[in-house]
Amino acid sequence: xxxxxxxxxxxxxxxxxxxxxxxxxxxxxxxxxxxxxxxxxxxxxxxxxxxxxxxxxxxxxxxxxxxxxxxxxxxxxxxxxxxxxxxxxxxxxxxxxxxxxxxxxxxxxxxxxxxxxxxxxxxxxxxxxxxxxxxxxxxxxxxxxxxxxxxxxxxxxxxxxxxxxxxxxxxxxxxxxxxxxxxxxxxxxxxxxxxxxxxxxxxxxxxxxxxxxxxxxxxxxxxxxxxxxxxxxxxxxxxxxxxxxxxxxxxxxxxxxxxxxxxxxxxxxxxxxxxxxxxxxxxxxxxxxxxxxxxxxxxxxxxxxxxxxxxxxxxxxxxxxxxxxx
Numbered sequence: 001x002x003x004x005x006x007x008x009x010x011x012x013x014x015x016x017x018x019x020x021x022x023x024x025x026x027x028x029x030x031x032x033x034x035x036x037x038x039x040x041x042x043x044x045x046x047x048x049x050x051x052x053x054x055x056x057x058x059x060x061x062x063x064x065x066x067x068x069x070x071x072x073x074x075x076x077x078x079x080x081x082x083x084x085x086x087x088x089x090x091x092x093x094x095x096x097x098x099x100x101x102x103x104x105x106x107x108x109x110x111x112x113x114x115x116x117x118x119x120x121x122x123x124x125x126x127x128x129x130x131x132x133x134x135x136x137x138x139x140x141x142x143x144x145x146x147x148x149x150x151x152x153x154x155x156x157x158x159x160x161x162x163x164x165x166x167x168x169x170x171x172x173x174x175x176x177x178x179x180x181x182x183x184x185x186x187x188x189x190x191x192x193x194x195x196x197x198x199x200x201x202x203x204x205x206x207x208x209x210x211x212x213x214x215x216x217x218x219x220x221x222x223x224x225x226x227x228x229x230x231x232x233x234x235x236x237x238x239x240x241x242x243x244x245x246x247x248x249x250x251x252x253x254x255x256x257x258x259x260x261x262x263x264x265x266x267x268x269x270x271x272x273x274x275x276x277x278x279x280x281x282x283x284x285x286x287x288x289x290x291x292x293x294x295x296x297x298x299x300x301x302x303x304x305x306x307x308x309x310x311x312x313x314x315x316x317x318x319x320x321x322x323x324x325x326x
Contacts, residue, residue, distance in 0.1 A: 034234060035067035037076050037088040041173070041264045043191045043274050044113045044219040045089040047282075049263045050256060051245035059244075062237035071171050072142045080104035086227060087238055092220045093146045093292050099314055100293070100302035105225040108315045109239050111285065112219035112246075116278035117147050117209035118194045119154065121186045122179055123201060130158035130207060136185035139170040139178060144301045146218050147188045149292065152299070154212045176202050190218070192266050195274035199267070208277060215279065217288035228316065239319050242282060249280045282324075284317050 038048045051057055057064045067085055070076040073094030079085040081104045089112055098104040119138075121127045127136065133155075140148045148167075155162045170178060175187040180202040188209075197203035209216060221242050223235050249256040253275070260271040293307040304310045 033063035033065045034086045034238065035084065036064050037068040037070060037079050037085045037090070038066070039073065039076065039090065039219075040069040040071055041192070042089075042219070043260055043264060043271065044116050044278060046249055046256060046260050046263075046275075046278075047112055047242055047245040047280060048089045049259050050248050051241045053259050053262075054245065054248060056241035056244045056248075057238065060237035060241045062234055062241065064238070071173075073145050074098075074142055077104050080106055080222075080224060085224070087221070087223045087235075089219055089221055091146045092217050092289065093144055093149055093296065094142070095220060095222050096289065096292050096314065097144050097296055097302050100296070100304050100310065106222040107225050107228060107313075108220045108284065108289075109223050109235065110221040110242055110282040110320050111217060112221055112242075112280075112282070114215050114217055114279045114281055114285070114288075115208070115210045116191050116218055117150055117188060118277065119151065119186055119188045119206040120175075120179065120194055120197050120203040121206045122182070122203055125185065125204075127186060127206060130154050131160055133186060134160055134164045137166040137168060137183075139168050139175050139184045139187040139189075141172050141175075141189055142169055144296060144299075146216075146292075147190065149295050150209050150212050150216070151188045152295070154207065157212065176200070179203050191277055192260070192264055192270050192274035194277065195270045196266060199270045199273060210277075215285075217285040217292075221282075232319075236319050236323070240323050243320075243323055246280050246282045282320060284315055284320065286311060286315060286317075289315055 038045045068079050073091035076088055076090045077094050077098035095106060099106060127133060138151065140151060142148065152162055172189040172193040175189055175193060176197045178184045179187055179197065186206065194205060198205065227235055257268060257271050261268060289311045290307050293304050293310055296302050297304055
């Protein structure tokens with residue numbers, strides 16, 4: 001009888017292992033799930049939604065809950081500052097500024113996208129080139145964000161005195177209405193708000209961000225720095241899921257479009273047009289981060305004496321390289 005019981009237990013354990021029921025489930029290290037944040041309606045962060053919809057986090061045996069959706073990067077970084085987020089999808093520039101100003105302690109684990117922004121003007125606008133923005137009112141989603149950087153870089157390239165342009169802050173969903181009602185002359189935002197302005201007949205693209213800075217880094221996947229020591233296996237699982245999601249977007253465009261529609265609430269034509277302007281990638285850009293650091297230093301948003309040293313600490317490519325090489 002004892003032998004029969006022992007045999008039964010062995011069989012049950014074998015079946016559980018085979019079924020994956022005894023695989024480790026990675027939480028935050030304290031028995032909780034990983035609390036994740038992302039930017040609301042930001043098509044750049046499609047990989048996050050794909051990973052959720054396709055169950056890639058679950059496949060990697062990591063538990064994730066969405067603990068916050070935010071309208072802009074600086075708002076999301078307050079979530080990390082308050083300790084309410086463990087991981088997140090966010091713009092590289094606001095994450096950089098938060099760390100440099102000791103507001104939050106996070107590390108970049110992977111790229112999410114490059115490019116994907118644009119300067120948009122009204123359909124009947126007399127603005128035909130960047131130089132024509134002098135004396136105009138231009139909306140940005142927030143100061144010290146990637147789009148703010150791109151706008152000021154465009155000013156430098158085309159010889160526009162930034163002091164001669166009235167730059168204001170609006171949330172991307174508000175920009176299209178403001179443009180259509182002539183409250184602003186132009187805006188720079190992320191997708192799909194650019195494509196939406198075009199498909200609804202409110203605006204036209206003056207210049208894509210790829211023309212301002214080709215292959216520029218934009219959004220990144222970040223993690224609270226302490227988790228790398230406390231639960232490195234859980235972070236690895238999240239990065240693996242992100243890599244899977246990014247590859248899925250690039251090889252299953254039609255299904256990715258549907259997921260984008262679900263999370264943005266926008267129509268298929270808008271999402272397809274928007275995705276043409278975005279490069280979904282997990283490959284990190286060290287040089288791009290250093291350019292952000294120098295830019296934010298120049299504008300006085302932060303003060304980093306050693307941009308390379310800061311970048312080396314801020315970006316951790318060890319886990320990504322380990323995953324990609326396998």
